[in-house]
Amino acid sequence: MRIFLVRHGQTFSNLEGLMDTRPPGAELTPLGREQAIAVGAQLAGLVGEHPRVLSSVAIRTQQTAMAAMREFEAQRGLAAHSVPIDPTPGLQEVFAGQLEMSGAQDTYQLYLEALRGWLRGDPEAALPGGEKLEQILARYRPVLEAAARGQRDTIVFSHGAVMRVVATHACGLDPQWAFENYMPNCGVVAMEPAGQPFGHWQLLHWADAPAGAPGTT
Numbered sequence: 001m002r003i004f005l006v007r008h009g010q011t012f013s014n015l016e017g018l019m020d021t022r023p024p025g026a027e028l029t030p031l032g033r034e035q036a037i038a039v040g041a042q043l044a045g046l047v048g049e050h051p052r053v054l055s056s057v058a059i060r061t062q063q064t065a066m067a068a069m070r071e072f073e074a075q076r077g078l079a080a081h082s083v084p085i086d087p088t089p090g091l092q093e094v095f096a097g098q099l100e101m102s103g104a105q106d107t108y109q110l111y112l113e114a115l116r117g118w119l120r121g122d123p124e125a126a127l128p129g130g131e132k133l134e135q136i137l138a139r140y141r142p143v144l145e146a147a148a149r150g151q152r153d154t155i156v157f158s159h160g161a162v163m164r165v166v167a168t169h170a171c172g173l174d175p176q177w178a179f180e181n182y183m184p185n186c187g188v189v190a191m192e193p194a195g196q197p198f199g200h201w202q203l204l205h206w207a208d209a210p211a212g213a214p215g216t217t
Contacts, residue, residue: 002204003147004047004155005163005189006068008060009035014185017103019111021093021130021159023058028067032185036064039186040071046190046205047072048153053083054143055157056091064186065157085157090139093159094118097129111161118165119175133165140166141198148193148201163189171203181209 009032013020020026028036055065065085073080094114099107110127117125118133126132140162147154160183167189168178183189187207194202 001148001150001193002048002153003144003191003193003201004043004051004153005167005191006039006043006064006155006157007160007163007183007185007187008058008064008157009033009039009067010185011060013101017108019096019099019102019107021096022100023056023092025058025060025093027059028063032060032064033067035186036067037071039064039188040068041075042188043068043155044072044075046188047155051083051153051155052147052150053085053155053157054088054091054147055085056093056159057087057089058092058159061091061157061159062087065155068157068186088143090143091156091158092162094136094161094165095127095131097127097131099127099130115161115164116175116179118161119168119178121169121175136162136165137169141170144170145198148198160185160187163187167191167203167206170198170201172199173203181206183207 009028011026011028011032013026055061069083073083114125114127123133164178164183171191184207190205192202192204
């Protein structure tokens with residue numbers, strides 16, 4: 001089985017450059033809905049039969065999941081709403097703490113510094129009042145490990161920063177490579193556990209990164 005992480009489509013907070021991390025969060029823009037439909041078609045060509053579908057509890061990920069899976073069903077010739085979507089706690093974005101809903105330029109720089117730390121495994125990296133790596137993995141990793149014990153492909157609709165952090169640690173990726181390879185709206189990460197423990201999974205796909213990119217250590 002494989003695990004597909006999918007970032008949500010564009011939101012109104014994305015347009016305004018706001019650090020929107022606490023659910024329920026902003027809704028999708030019209031472009032975000034188009035992106036969700038497009039990624040549904042993409043997933044229809046990648047994912048096996050009868051996938052399990054999870055989403056974070058944020059509005060934007062649930063909206064992305066609904067639009068994407070309706071297109072997935074149409075592409076596969078399935079009845080509408082025949083693939084259930086399970087909103088799942090633990091899959092939300094990394095909490096920005098005191099900088100929640102800030103759009104200041106220095107907030108973005110602090111975010112980049114924290115992201116670099118999370119990717120490298122720095123236990124103290126965090127935004128002021130926000131989550132540290134141990135907290136991030138403690139809520140997200142068990143969901144993925146439970147999925148890895150199943151027999152079906154699993155699609156997880158989630159968020160850009162937390163996807164990069166979790167995939168980096170799940171697959172043992174080069175932190176600098178993960179930092180340099182951005183996760184766009186509706187970008188997809190595909191991983192194959194292949195019976196291996198978390199930390200030793202295989203990276204199959206990372207958004208717009210070129211095929212065969214040296215992402216693993």
